[in-house]
Amino acid sequence: MGNQPKKRADARRNEVSLLDAAAAAFVTSGVDAPVRDIAAKAGVGVGTIYRHFPTRADLIVAVYRHQVEACAEAGPILLAGNSSPHKALAEWIDLFVDFLVTKHGLAGALQSDNAAFQTLHAYFLDRLVPVCGQLLDAAVAAGEIKAGLQPVTLMRGVGNLCIGASNNPDYNARQLVDLLIAGLRH
Amino acid sequence: MGNQPKKRADARRNEVSLLDAAAAAFVTSGVDAPVRDIAAKAGVGVGTIYRHFPTRADLIVAVYRHQVEACAEAGPILLAGNSSPHKALAEWIDLFVDFLVTKHGLAGALQSDNAAFQTLHAYFLDRLVPVCGQLLDAAVAAGEIKAGLQPVTLMRGVGNLCIGASNNPDYNARQLVDLLIAGLRH
DNA sequence: AACAATACGGAACCGTGTTCCGTTTAGCAA
DNA sequence: TTGCTAAACGGAACACGGTTCCGTATTGTT
DSSP: OOOOOOOOHHHHHHHHHHHHHHHHHHHHHOTTOOHHHHHHHHTSOHHHHHHHOSSHHHHHHHHHHHHHHHHHHHHHHHHHHOSOHHHHHHHHHHHHHHHHHTSTTHHHHHHOOOGGGHHHHHHHHHHHHHHHHHHHHHHHHTTSBOSOOOHHHHHHHHHHHTTTGGGOTTOOHHHHHHHHHHHHBO | OOOOOOOOHHHHHHHHHHHHHHHHHHHHHOTTOOHHHHHHHHTSOHHHHHHHOSSHHHHHHHHHHHHHHHHHHHHHHHHHHOSOHHHHHHHHHHHHHHHHHTSTTHHHHHHOOOGGGHHHHHHHHHHHHHHHHHHHHHHHHTTSBOSOOOHHHHHHHHHHHTTTGGGOTTOOHHHHHHHHHHHHBO
16 A cells, blocks of 8 residues: 555546536435536546546545445444344344435446446445355344345345435335335345 | 328328337337337437427337237236136236336336336326225225235335346246245234 | 428537557766 | 545436427328
């Protein structure tokens, strides 16, 4: 670590401008906010975006990395603080749903088969699937749920259930997720 | 009924050409197949597509109407032929999943908030939600499941779970749907 | 055969992602 | 300070797909 080849000061400045602008744009227009809008809001040209974040996924990952990390780290903590692994799993999934539901379009982007979102996909799965697997295993070991569900499937399923949750009052993603988790019980 | 203002013969011909071409394109490229491709395959200009099917949703609905009708009609039949309404519901949902999983991108289009898909949304929901509600009510009445789940929520949830199922071997949409339905039980 | 209504084709337009290259600027060294 | 070079920038230009529009062609009728 620490082997950054000394980026220029203006480059560093523009990078944070872009992150700020992207975060703001994502809130108002969702993660599909037009590249030009983000560039304008950051006061840079579109070329600069692509130089710093070659794909949209890179930008999204950069913006949400902190929150994803926090979610990943919460897994073991919930497991340790709960006598029931199934309960810990439910609470952890709840955190994940909280995260997704408040990000317009993120859940959709997460499952898009578009090549540009490959990195996004990979990052989320790499970081969260192991945590999910740990919780799932613990619940199986405790005899609370049946085995046979791949962590990756569960993660994708929960992600999918959250699609469109932010712009559709008569759709209750959380209720469905709860039912899904309930369905895991013996 | 039968009050069509006598469309011209060439118009009728083009309409079936378009439906055939669209059905073929949907199979190979998904329901997001480029308009120009469909027009070319049908041997007509793009203007002709828009004249016959003002929005993409109209085209999709026209292509899949038969199958949706069949699914809707299967609901009451399954209910009548099953002693357990919950089992009937599970089987009906299974039919719906079969339908969705084999249509590239349809599940995604179904929940898109894009205005062009409004009609699609409306058609599917209008046709299937009542059927789903009937099955759900019967299962509640039989004391098999708990009340409180809106039919529309269930339909959307199942639709969401099917997103991306056709192009991702390590994602098992049906397993998740089964868990969801299982979670409904008392 | 002539005509009006209907339908057609595809060029043109628009919005968005992406690339490319001439210009500017930061950092360094004389 | 002043050059100089590599790094970084900006935005025009291109690609691509949806959508519109209007001059032209076809149908059906009189």
